Amino acid sequence: MYGKGLRPLSIATVAMLALSLSLVFFYAPLDGDQGFIQKIFYLHVPLAIVALVGFVVGGVFAIAHLRTNNRKWDAYSYVAIHMSVIFGVAVLVTGSIWAKASWGHWWVWDEPTLVSFLIVFLMYATYYPFRYAIEDPERQARYASVFAITAGAFVPLNFMAVRMAQSLVHPRTFGTANGGLPGEMMLVFLCCLATMALLWVTLVKFELTAKSASGQVKRLRRALDAPTPGAASRIAPEVS
Amino acid sequence: MTSSRAAFAAILAKDLRSELRTLQSLPAMALFSVTTFVIFRFGLDRTQLSGSLAAGVLWATLLFAAVLGINRLFVAEREEGGFDAIRLAPIDRSVLFSAKAAALVIYLLALELIAVPIFALFFLHDLGGLLPLALILLLADLGLAATGTLISSMAVNSRARDLLVPLVLLPLVVPLMIAATGATEPLLALGGPGYHRFGTWLMVLGLYDLIFGLVGYAVFDFLLED
Numbered sequence: 001m002y003g004k005g006l007r008p009l010s011i012a013t014v015a016m017l018a019l020s021l022s023l024v025f026f027y028a029p030l031d032g033d034q035g036f037i038q039k040i041f042y043l044h045v046p047l048a049i050v051a052l053v054g055f056v057v058g059g060v061f062a063i064a065h066l067r068t069n070n071r072k073w074d075a076y077s078y079v080a081i082h083m084s085v086i087f088g089v090a091v092l093v094t095g096s097i098w099a100k101a102s103w104g105h106w107w108v109w110d111e112p113t114l115v116s117f118l119i120v121f122l123m124y125a126t127y128y129p130f131r132y133a134i135e136d137p138e139r140q141a142r143y144a145s146v147f148a149i150t151a152g153a154f155v156p157l158n159f160m161a162v163r164m165a166q167s168l169v170h171p172r173t174f175g176t177a178n179g180g181l182p183g184e185m186m187l188v189f190l191c192c193l194a195t196m197a198l199l200w201v202t203l204v205k206f207e208l209t210a211k212s213a214s215g216q217v218k219r220l221r222r223a224l225d226a227p228t229p230g231a232a233s234r235i236a237p238e239v240s
Numbered sequence: 241m242t243s244s245r246a247a248f249a250a251i252l253a254k255d256l257r258s259e260l261r262t263l264q265s266l267p268a269m270a271l272f273s274v275t276t277f278v279i280f281r282f283g284l285d286r287t288q289l290s291g292s293l294a295a296g297v298l299w300a301t302l303l304f305a306a307v308l309g310i311n312r313l314f315v316a317e318r319e320e321g322g323f324d325a326i327r328l329a330p331i332d333r334s335v336l337f338s339a340k341a342a343a344l345v346i347y348l349l350a351l352e353l354i355a356v357p358i359f360a361l362f363f364l365h366d367l368g369g370l371l372p373l374a375l376i377l378l379l380a381d382l383g384l385a386a387t388g389t390l391i392s393s394m395a396v397n398s399r400a401r402d403l404l405v406p407l408v409l410l411p412l413v414v415p416l417m418i419a420a421t422g423a424t425e426p427l428l429a430l431g432g433p434g435y436h437r438f439g440t441w442l443m444v445l446g447l448y449d450l451i452f453g454l455v456g457y458a459v460f461d462f463l464l465e466d
Contacts, residue, residue, distance in 0.1 A: 066459070066462050119411055119414050120411075122411050123408075123411035123412060126407050126408045126411065129400070129403075129404070129407060130394070130398075130404060130407070130408050133395075133398035133399045133400045133403075133404055134397065134398045134399070135398075135399065139397065142462050142463070142465065143394050143397075143398075143463065145462070146390075146394065146459045146462055146463060147394065147408070149455065149459060150390065150412070150452075150455055150456075150459070151412075153451055153452075153455050154412060154415075157415050157447070157448060157451060158414065158415050160415075160444070161414075161415035161418045161419060161444055161448075162414075162415070162418060164418075164422075164437075164440065164444065165418050165422055
């Protein structure tokens, strides 16, 4: 039931990935100051945008869960946040590599964008211990939804506050109208953005399908009175 | 159906009376702040603070003292059946959120009435910045209370209660701390209080208070469902 469309989605994602990477390496012009190193921008920024949007989407699913009381929305919210946290790790790693290559430091504190993203990432990382500290599954789902909504409201506020606190060295590529990005770079960037979004959707769908399948297996096992292995897996939200 | 205002007043009065009788949170918070100031005196090896260092020491201490109070906020409700009473009473359940947040604001203000003069005594040589500081303290307390009440109510029903509050609360109050320290730093500067971007920071604080107050009020009902 959940797996419908997963195969075409995966194929599309792989195709887009191949297209984007070829565009990045063979089509996109070299940047004036940074040269070849700048190309990591095509990976780093789309990952960051998709991760942040993913967090907000997790909050939206959480609102749906609280309004309809249907546990599937909670599972969607959990998986959305899960995937965005993983993308967040990728953002921090690619960002550090770019920082080291172009500024000489793996991490700098006087960059509002870096600090905001780190704070958002740390906050969503607390989602897991918070969730698993609550034993009753229904309460766990409800509280997790409340957390996801609060955290979703927090993301824009955090970016605003941190940006106001400091000066900028982090490239404000999209600050002025149409950025400062020449046409070809913008095309490659948009292609990479679409690819990362597609990748996120595919991975989320994949995880939901896997959870659904294991949920069905568990139900069958219980119906057959067969032993269920792995008690630890019961704390993550199930999809039926 | 009891009016929300009457319910709010009743719950707030109950909380304040209970705190006055048992004196659980307030002395601990105040004592913690003073001891932390002493630790900072030795840790930083300074007897005078100004500017960003003063702002940092003051706000970090107030924040951690607040966490102590926030940890204990809903404990009585959980242990004495207060949550069940609220569920049964014919009132709007979000009133518990507003009443608890108001109680927390009062505790924080009481804490600051003790901690800030002692901070000034220990570290400040120029007291000119203290009056505008009061305004920042008030706005920050409102935001801290809103977020703290929300997180506290979520954590009180979980297993690792005392660990969860600092873990989840601290990232959430970072924008609040940025704005509070940003406004405090020029106030405690060496040459006398400055008001660099004071209005902007006040606006950020107000925005934070508004957003988290509303979010907390809106979602609290779902937290009380059984």
